[in-house]
Amino acid sequence: MFENFVNLWHGFGIAADPFNILLMAVGILLGVIIGVLPGLGGANGVAILLPLTFSMSPTSAIILLTCIYWGALFGGAITSVLFNIPGEPWSVATTFDGHPMARSGRAGEALTAAFTSSFVGAFVAIVMITMIAPLVAQFALRFGPAEKFAVYFLAFASFVGMSKEPPAKTVVSMMIGFALAAVGLDMVTGQLRLTFGSEELLNGFDFLIAVIGLFGIGEILLTMEEGLEFRGKAAKIDAKVVWHTWKTLPKYWATSLRSCVIGCWMGITPAGATPASFMAYGVAKRVSKTGKNFGNGEIEGVIAPETAAHAAGTSAMLPMLALGVPGSPTAAVLLGGLLIWGLQPGPMLFVEQSEFVWGLIASMYLGNIVGLILVLTTVPLFASILRIPFSIIAPVILVICAIGAYTVNNNVFDVVMMLVFGVIGYVLKKTNYPLAPLVLAIVLGDSAEEAFRQSLLGSAGSLSVFWSTPLVATIMGIGLLAGVWPLISNLISRVRGVAQPA
Amino acid sequence: MSETSHGAGTGPTQRNAEIGVGLLTLLFGLIVVYGSYIVGFGWGPDGPQAGFFPFYVGLIICGCSLINIVQGTREDPKALFTEWKQLGQVLKVLVPTTVYVALVPFLGIYVPSVILIAVFMKWLGSYGWPLTIAVAFGVPAFFYATLERWFLIPLPKGPIEAMLGL
Numbered sequence: 323m324f325e326n327f328v329n330l331w332h333g334f335g336i337a338a339d340p341f342n343i344l345l346m347a348v349g350i351l352l353g354v355i356i357g358v359l360p361g362l363g364g365a366n367g368v369a370i371l372l373p374l375t376f377s378m379s380p381t382s383a384i385i386l387l388t389c390i391y392w393g394a395l396f397g398g399a400i401t402s403v404l405f406n407i408p409g410e411p412w413s414v415a416t417t418f419d420g421h422p423m424a425r426s427g428r429a430g431e432a433l434t435a436a437f438t439s440s441f442v443g444a445f446v447a448i449v450m451i452t453m454i455a456p457l458v459a460q461f462a463l464r465f466g467p468a469e470k471f472a473v474y475f476l477a478f479a480s481f482v483g484m485s486k487e488p489p490a491k492t493v494v495s496m497m498i499g500f501a502l503a504a505v506g507l508d509m510v511t512g513q514l515r516l517t518f519g520s521e522e523l524l525n526g527f528d529f530l531i532a533v534i535g536l537f538g539i540g541e542i543l544l545t546m547e548e549g550l551e552f553r554g555k556a557a558k559i560d561a562k563v564v565w566h567t568w569k570t571l572p573k574y575w576a577t578s579l580r581s582c583v584i585g586c587w588m589g590i591t592p593a594g595a596t597p598a599s600f601m602a603y604g605v606a607k608r609v610s611k612t613g614k615n616f617g618n619g620e621i622e623g624v625i626a627p628e629t630a631a632h633a634a635g636t637s638a639m640l641p642m643l644a645l646g647v648p649g650s651p652t653a654a655v656l657l658g659g660l661l662i663w664g665l666q667p668g669p670m671l672f673v674e675q676s677e678f679v680w681g682l683i684a685s686m687y688l689g690n691i692v693g694l695i696l697v698l699t700t701v702p703l704f705a706s707i708l709r710i711p712f713s714i715i716a717p718v719i720l721v722i723c724a725i726g727a728y729t730v731n732n733n734v735f736d737v738v739m740m741l742v743f744g745v746i747g748y749v750l751k752k753t754n755y756p757l758a759p760l761v762l763a764i765v766l767g768d769s770a771e772e773a774f775r776q777s778l779l780g781s782a783g784s785l786s787v788f789w790s791t792p793l794v795a796t797i798m799g800i801g802l803l804a805g806v807w808p809l810i811s812n813l814i815s816r817v818r819g820v821a822q823p824a
Numbered sequence: 825m826s827e828t829s830h831g832a833g834t835g836p837t838q839r840n841a842e843i844g845v846g847l848l849t850l851l852f853g854l855i856v857v858y859g860s861y862i863v864g865f866g867w868g869p870d871g872p873q874a875g876f877f878p879f880y881v882g883l884i885i886c887g888c889s890l891i892n893i894v895q896g897t898r899e900d901p902k903a904l905f906t907e908w909k910q911l912g913q914v915l916k917v918l919v920p921t922t923v924y925v926a927l928v929p930f931l932g933i934y935v936p937s938v939i940l941i942a943v944f945m946k947w948l949g950s951y952g953w954p955l956t957i958a959v960a961f962g963v964p965a966f967f968y969a970t971l972e973r974w975f976l977i978p979l980p981k982g983p984i985e986a987m988l989g990l
Contacts, residue, residue: 373977374975374977377975488892488895490888490891490892490895491888491892493884493888494849494885494888494889494892497853497881497882497884497885497888498849498852498885500877500878500881501852501853501856501878501881501882501885504856504877504878504881508863508874510871510872510874511868511870511873511874513863513873513874514863515859515860515862515863515874515875515878516855516856516859516860516863516878518859539921542917543914543917543918546913546914546916546917547906547910547911547913547914548910711949713944713945713948713949713951714941714944714945714949714951714959716917716944716948717920717940717941717943717944717945718941718959718963720917720921720924720940721933721937721940721941721963721964721967724924724925724928724933724937725933725967725971725979728928728933728979728980729971729977729979732978734928734929734980737925737928738925740925741921741922741925744921745918748914749841749845750845752841752905752906753838753841753842753845753905755845771877774877775871775872775876775877778871778872779871779872783867783872
C-alpha cells in the first residue's frame with residue numbers, strides 16, 4: 323500500500339510537467355468541444371485524434387487523450403442543461419432536471435452543480451482506482467489463458483445482462499464485432515480467413531474506423547433525421563453563483579455518495595456511464611424527500627446522474643489498466659491506443675510500465691481539477707459554439723471524420739468503410755441494437771480468441787478447462803449468472819405474478 | 825428510440841425495419857459460417873484451425889438473428905421506423921456524403937471537402953456566397969496548416985493540388 327503512494331507521488335512528478343499540464347488544458351478544451359458538438363463524442367473524438375499522438379511519448383499521449391475523455395464527459399452536461407440536447411448518451415438523465423432549471427433562469431446554478439458533481443464523481447472513482455487497481459493487477463498476474471478468457475466472458479456477459487436492449491440484439495451486436503475482428507490474417511495459423519479474396523480486407527477491420535463511422539457518421543444521420551435546431555438558454559456563471567451553489571451542495575452528500583457507488587460499480591463492470599446515470603437518477607428520485615418534484619428543476623436531479631456518469635466513465639479505466647478489458651467504448655479506444663504505442667494493457671503494465679501507469683493515474687487527479695476550473699470559466703464560449711447552425715457544423719464534422727478515418731492507416735479505402743459503418747450505425751441504433759458491445763468486441767476480439775484457443779489447446783479441446791480451478795470456475799460462474807440475468811429476473815417477476823409487458 | 829407517428833406522417837414501419845435488420849444479420853452470420861468453413865473450423869494437428877472461433881461466432885449470430893426476427897414480427901405493425909420526410913432529411917446528408925467519399929480517392933481530401941461544405945451551406949442552409957466560400961475554403965485550409973505543416977501528417981491529394989504544387 324505504502325509503495326503505491328510513493329509511486330503516485332512519482333507519477334505526480336511526471337504529470338505536473340508543464341508540457342503535460344498544457345496538454346491537459348488542450349485536451350479538456352478539445353474534449354468539451356467534442357462533447358458539445360453532435361456527431362462527435364468521447365469515443366470517436368479520441369479515435370480521430372489518436373493518430374496525432376503517434377509521435378508523442380506514450381505518457382503525454384495518454385494524458386492528452388484521457389483529458390479529451392474527461393472534457394467530453396464535462397461537455398455533455400452543457401448541452402443538456404442549456405439546450406435540452408444530450409451531447410452524450412450519459413447526459414440524457416441530466417436534461418430531466420437540468421433543462422427545467424435553465425428555463426427558470428437557474429442555468430448557472432445547474433451547470434455549477436453538474437460540473438461540481440462530475441468532479442466529485444470522477445475524484446472518488448480515481449481514489450478507488452488508486453487503491454484497487456494495483457491489487458487487481460497483482461491478483462491478475464496469476465491469470466492463465468483460461469482465466470483471461472473467463473474475464474472477457476464476464477465482461478461481455480454482463481453486457482447482455484445489464485443493457486436495456488433485448489439480450490438477443492446485444493448478443494448479435496457483440497458477435498458481429500467478434501466476427502469483424504476475426505477477418506484477415508489469423509495470428510495463430512498464419513492463414514487468411516473471411517476475406518473472400520478481397521485485398522482490402524487483408525488487414526481486417528480497424529476498430530478506429532468502426533468507431534468513427536458508427537458513432538460519428540451514424541450520429542450525424544440521427545441528428546439530421548430529428549431535424550434539430552438549437553434553441554438554447556443563455557448561461558451566466560460568475561463567482562457569486564458558483565459560491566452560492568457550492569454552499570448548498572454539501573446538503574446532498576448522501577445522494578452524491580450513493581451515485582458514486584452506483585457509478586463506480588457500473589463503470590468497472592462494462593455497463594457504462596449511461597445506465598449508471600439513469601440508475602442514479604432513479605434511485606435519487608425514489609429516496610429523496612423532494613422526489614415528487616424531480617423533473618421540474620430539482621438540483622438533486624442534476625447531481626445524481628452527473629456524479630454517477632463521471633464516476634462510471636472514470637472507473638471504466640480500472641479494468642482497462644489492470645485487466646486489459648475496457649469498461650466503455652472510449653476506454654476501448656484508449657486501449658487500442660496503448661496497443662499502437664506498443665504497450666500491452668493488463669497486469670504486466672503495472673510491473674513493466676509503472677511510470678506510465680502512475681503518471682496516468684496522477685494525471686487523472688490533475689486533469690479533473692484543471693477541467694473543473696476550465697469548464698466553470700469557459701461555459702459561455704462553448705454555449706456559443708452550439709449556436710453555429712447545424713448546416714455548417716454537419717459538413718465540417720463529416721470532413722473531420724473522413725480525415726480522422728484516413729489518418730488511421732493512411733488508407734483511402736478506410737474512408738469508404740467509415741461511411742459503411744456510419745449507415746450500419748444509424749440503422750442499428752434505430753432498431754435498438756447497442757453499439758458499445760460491437761466496438762468492444764472488435765477491440766478485444768483477437769485477445770479473446772487467443773485466450774480461448776490457448777486454453778483449449780491446454781486441455782486438448784475440452785471445455786472443462788473453464789471449470790478446472792476454483793478461480794476460473796468462479797469468474798465463469800459469475801459471468802454465466804450475469805448473462806442469463808434477464809431470464810432470471812423475468813422468471814422472478816413472473817413467479818410474483820407481475821404482468822410483464824413484452 | 826422508436827417513435828410513433830404524430831398522425832399524418834407515413835413511412836417504413838419499425839416492424840419491417842426490425843425484420844429487415846434481422847435478415848441482414850442472419851445473412852452476415854451465414855457468410856461468417858461459410859467463410860470459417862472454407863478455412864476449416866475443426867481441430868487441426870496443432871490445435872484449433874483458423875475458422876474455429878469465427879465458426880461458432882457465426883452460428884451464434886444466426887441463432888440470435890432468428891430470435892430477433894421472431895421478436896420483430898411481434899412488433900406493433902403501426903409503429904413507424906421513421907417518416908418518409910425524415911428519411912428524406914437523412915438522405916440529404918447521406919447522398920452528398922456518399923459522393924464526397926467516392927470523390928476522395930480521385931481528387932484527394934481537400935477539393936471534395938470544399939465542395940461538400942459549400943453544397944451543404946448553399947443547399948441546406950441557404951447562406952450567402954461570401955460566408956459559404958469563407959467556411960468552405962477556410963476549414964480545409966485550417967486542416968492543411970495543422971495536419972500537413974504542423975503535425976506532418978500527409979492527407980490524400982489529387983491532381984488539382986499537384987497543379988498548384990502543394
